Amino acid sequence: MVPLIVICVYLVLLLALGIFASMLFRGSSKDYMLASHSIGPFLLLMSLFGTTMTAFALVGSTGEAYAEGVGVYGLLASSSGIIHSLCFFVLGIKLWSLGKKYGYTTQIQFFRDRLQSDKIGILLFPILVGLVIPYLLIGVMASGTVVSAVSEGAFTNMFAEYDYGVPNWLGSLVISIVVLIYVFFGGMRGTAWANAFQTIVFMILGIITFWVISDNLGGVQAASEAVEKRNPSKLMRSVAESDEQKYEKAFATWQSLAEYNYANKKANGELLTPEQKEKAIADYKGPPIGNWKARAEANFAVASNLIDLSIAEKNDAYIEQDDRIMPKEKPQWWDKEVMTGHELNEYQRNEDAVLAAYTDPIYNKNMGHPNDLINPDKPELGTKWTRKRTAGVYRATKWSPEEPRAMSMLVFITYMFIPLSVGMFPHLFQHWLTAKNAQSFKLPVVAHPLFIAIVWIPCVLVGVWATSAVVPGTERALIPPHFNPNAVLPFMVANMSGPFLSGLLTAGVLAAIMSSLDSQFLCIGTMFTEDIVVHYGGKKRFTDKQVLIIARCFIIAIVAVTYILSLYEPRRVFTLGVWTFSGFSSLFPLVFAALYWKRLTKAGAYACVITAISLWCLFFYMSDMALNPHFTVFGMMPVATMVPAAAVAMIVVSLMTQPPSEEHLERFFPKKSSS
Amino acid sequence: MRYVVWLLVVALIILHQDLWYWDDRTLVGGFMPITLLWQAGISVGAGLVWFLATIFAWPSDLIEEAQQESEGGE
Numbered sequence: 001m002v003p004l005i006v007i008c009v010y011l012v013l014l015l016a017l018g019i020f021a022s023m024l025f026r027g028s029s030k031d032y033m034l035a036s037h038s039i040g041p042f043l044l045l046m047s048l049f050g051t052t053m054t055a056f057a058l059v060g061s062t063g064e065a066y067a068e069g070v071g072v073y074g075l076l077a078s079s080s081g082i083i084h085s086l087c088f089f090v091l092g093i094k095l096w097s098l099g100k101k102y103g104y105t106t107q108i109q110f111f112r113d114r115l116q117s118d119k120i121g122i123l124l125f126p127i128l129v130g131l132v133i134p135y136l137l138i139g140v141m142a143s144g145t146v147v148s149a150v151s152e153g154a155f156t157n158m159f160a161e162y163d164y165g166v167p168n169w170l171g172s173l174v175i176s177i178v179v180l181i182y183v184f185f186g187g188m189r190g191t192a193w194a195n196a197f198q199t200i201v202f203m204i205l206g207i208i209t210f211w212v213i214s215d216n217l218g219g220v221q222a223a224s225e226a227v228e229k230r231n232p233s234k235l236m237r238s239v240a241e242s243d244e245q246k247y248e249k250a251f252a253t254w255q256s257l258a259e260y261n262y263a264n265k266k267a268n269g270e271l272l273t274p275e276q277k278e279k280a281i282a283d284y285k286g287p288p289i290g291n292w293k294a295r296a297e298a299n300f301a302v303a304s305n306l307i308d309l310s311i312a313e314k315n316d317a318y319i320e321q322d323d324r325i326m327p328k329e330k331p332q333w334w335d336k337e338v339m340t341g342h343e344l345n346e347y348q349r350n351e352d353a354v355l356a357a358y359t360d361p362i363y364n365k366n367m368g369h370p371n372d373l374i375n376p377d378k379p380e381l382g383t384k385w386t387r388k389r390t391a392g393v394y395r396a397t398k399w400s401p402e403e404p405r406a407m408s409m410l411v412f413i414t415y416m417f418i419p420l421s422v423g424m425f426p427h428l429f430q431h432w433l434t435a436k437n438a439q440s441f442k443l444p445v446v447a448h449p450l451f452i453a454i455v456w457i458p459c460v461l462v463g464v465w466a467t468s469a470v471v472p473g474t475e476r477a478l479i480p481p482h483f484n485p486n487a488v489l490p491f492m493v494a495n496m497s498g499p500f501l502s503g504l505l506t507a508g509v510l511a512a513i514m515s516s517l518d519s520q521f522l523c524i525g526t527m528f529t530e531d532i533v534v535h536y537g538g539k540k541r542f543t544d545k546q547v548l549i550i551a552r553c554f555i556i557a558i559v560a561v562t563y564i565l566s567l568y569e570p571r572r573v574f575t576l577g578v579w580t581f582s583g584f585s586s587l588f589p590l591v592f593a594a595l596y597w598k599r600l601t602k603a604g605a606y607a608c609v610i611t612a613i614s615l616w617c618l619f620f621y622m623s624d625m626a627l628n629p630h631f632t633v634f635g636m637m638p639v640a641t642m643v644p645a646a647a648v649a650m651i652v653v654s655l656m657t658q659p660p661s662e663e664h665l666e667r668f669f670p671k672k673s674s675s
Numbered sequence: 676m677r678y679v680v681w682l683l684v685v686a687l688i689i690l691h692q693d694l695w696y697w698d699d700r701t702l703v704g705g706f707m708p709i710t711l712l713w714q715a716g717i718s719v720g721a722g723l724v725w726f727l728a729t730i731f732a733w734p735s736d737l738i739e740e741a742q743q744e745s746e747g748g749e
C-alpha cells in the first residue's frame with residue numbers, strides 16, 4: 001500500500017502545480033496553445049526533452065535492453081542525440097521564425113500556407129492524429145502496467161484477478177485523467193511547467209533507481225560480471241559461443257519434453273507404467289516447480305528409449321508444446337526434417353494459451369495473495385504466487401528456451417532514420433513555437449544529447465543486469481524466461497527497493513510518461529480547433545472561449561479512444577514506439593523540402609504524404625500489426641524504405657509539375673541582404 | 676568554421692556506426708560494456724558539436740529578420 005500512497009501524493013502535487021499554472025493563464029486561446037510565446041531556454045529544454053522522453057525511454061529502453069542487450073543504446077539513444085538536435089537546429093529555428101512572422105499555431109497551417117493548398121490539411125490531419133494515437137497508447141498502456149506492477153498485494157479482498165493490486169485499466173485511467181486535468185486548466189504554460197517539474201523528477205529519481213538497483217545487485221561491477229558469466233551476448237551485438245551452446249542444450253532438453261508429452265498423449269497417458277513414473281520422479285534432480293513431473297518422466301522415457309515418433313509427429317509436438325498455431329498447410333520438409341529452434345520461432349504463438357495456467361492445478365496450486373505464506377508452517381517456501389508469476393512459471397516450464405539473437409548490422413545502421421521523426425512530431429512543432437526568442441533554442445540543442453545519455457545509460461544497464469540477476473543465495477534467475485519486457489523496470493524497482501522508495505521511483509517513471517502525454521493531448525486539441533473547426537468554421541464564428549471548449553472536448557474524445565484501444569491486446573512498448581516514429585520519419589522529407597527546396601510543389605507534397613502513409617500501412621499490416629518485433633524490409637528497418645520512397649515520390653512529382661510562383665516563394669525564401 | 680561544424684556532424688554519424696565493437700564485450704572499468712561506453716561518448720561528442728554549432732553556425736540573419744518582421748507586424 002505504501003508505494004500506492006506515494007504515487008497518489010505525487011499525482012496530487014502535480015495537479016496542484018497544474019492549477020497554480022492555470023492562475024497565470026491569460027485566458028486567450030493563444031496563451032492556452034502557445035503560452036503567448038513566452039517560454040525561455042530552461043523551460044524550453046525541459047519541455048522538449050520531457051516530451052521526447054516517454055515510456056519509450058524508460059520502460060521501453062529497459063525492456064528492450066533486457067531482450068536485446070546493450071546495443072539498444074546505439075540503436076536509438078546516441079543517434080537521437082545527433083539527429084534530434086539536428087532537427088531542432090535545422091527545422092526548429094526556421095519554423096519558429098516563420099511561425100513568428102506568419103502566426104502559425106500548428107504544422108498544418110504552415111503546410112497550407114507554404115504549399116498554397118487547403119486540401120493538404122485534410123490529408124495531413126487524420127494522418128498526424130492517427131500517428132499520435134499509437135504514441136499516446138504507449139504512454140497510457142505503460143502507465144497502467146507500471147502502477148499495476150508496483151501495487152501488487154496492496155488490497156486484501158479486492159482485485160484478486162489483478163494480484164490484489166490496481167488493475168492496469170484503472171492505473172491507465174487515473175493517469176490519463178490527471179494529465180487531462182492539468183492540461184485542461186494549465187494549457188501550454190501548465191504543460192511546460194509540469195514537463196519541467198516532471199523531467200527533473202524522473203532524471204533525479206532515475207539516477208537514484210540506478211544506484212539502488214546496482215547496490216542491491218552487489219555493485220556495478222558485480223552486476224556486469226554476472227551478465228558476462230550468465231548472458232555474455234547481452235554485452236555486445238552478436239551472440240557469444242557459450243550462449244549458443246547453452247541454448248542448443250536447453251532446446252534439446254525441451255524437445256524431449258515436447259516429444260514425451262506428445263507420445264504420452266498418443267498413448268492415452270500410459271506411456272510409462274505407474275512404477276516407471278515413480279522411479280522417474282525419484283530420480284529427478286531439477287527444481288520442483290511448475291510441470292516438473294512431466295520433465296522427470298520425459299527424462300526417464302528418453303533414457304529408456306520409450307518415445308517412438310515420426311519426424312512429422314515430432315514437429316507437431318514442438319508446435320503444440322510451444323503453444324504455437326499449427327500451420328494449415330504444412331511445408332514439404334515437415335515429414336523429412338526436424339525443425340530447428342529458429343524455424344519454430346517463425347510460427348506465431350498463441351499468447352492467450354497462458355491463461356490456462358490460472359485454472360491448471362499443476363501451475364496454480366500456490367496462487368493467492370502475494371503477502372500470504374504458501375505454507376505458514378514452512379515459511380521458507382515463501383509467499384503465494386501472483387497471477388503474473390503463475391503465468392511466468394507456465395511459460396518458463398512449458399515453452400521452448402529463448403533463442404539468443406544477434407543484432408543485424410543493416411538494422412542497426414538503418415535505425416538512424418527513426419529519430420528523424422522529431423522533425424514531424426506535431427507536439428514538438430507546437431513547443432518550438434512557444435519559444436520566447438531564437439536564443440532559447442541554444443540550450444536545448446546542446447543539452448539534449450547529454451540529457452538523453454543521463455536517462456538512457458542507467459536504463460539500458462538495468463535492463464541488461466536484469467537478465468542475469470539471481471534470487472539471493474541461489475543460482476535461480478530472478479526474472480523467469482519469457483518475461484514481459486514492459487514489466488522489467490517496474491519489477492526491478494519493486495524487488496530491489498523498500499516500499500517507500502519503490503513508490504517514489506515509480507512516480508519517476510510515471511513522470512516521464514505524463515510529461516509526454518500532456519503535450520500530445522494539448523497538441524491534438526490545438527490541431528482540431530485550428531486546422532478543422534476555426535479553419536472551416538471561420539474565425540468570427542467562434543469566440544475565444546468557445547474555441548477553448550472545443551479543444552478540450554476533442555482532447556477528451558481522443559483520450560477516450562486511446563484509452564479504449566489500450567484495453568485491447570498489448571504490444572511491446574518499444575515496438576509500438578518504433579512504428580509510430582517510423583510513420584513521422586517517413587514524412588520528414590516533406591518538412592525538410594518545405595523549408596529548403598523552392599522547387600517543392602503541392603502535387604509533390606501530396607505524392608510524398610501518400611507514399612509515406614501507404615507504405616507505413618502496408619508494412620504495419622505485414623508485421624502482424626506490430627506483433628512481430630523483428631519485422632524488416634529487405635533486411636532493414638521498414639523506415640529505411642519509407643523515407644527514401646517518400647522523398648523520391650516528392651522530388652519526381654515536384655519536378656514534373658508547375659513550380660510555385662516567385663512571389664509566393666519570396667515569403668519563405670527571402671533574398672539575403674548583401675551586407 | 677561553419678563547414679567544419681557540419682563535417683563534425685557527419686563524422687559523428689559515421690562514428691556512431693561502431694561496427695568494430697560488434698563482437699567485443701570488454702567491460703571497461705570492470706562494469707561498462709565497451710560498445711555502450713563508445714556510444715555514450717557519441718552522445719557527449721554530439722553535445723560538444725552542437726555547442727560549436729550554436730557559436731559558428733547560428734542562423735543569426737534568419738533570426739534577426741524574424742524579429743524585425745514580427746516587431747513590425749505587431
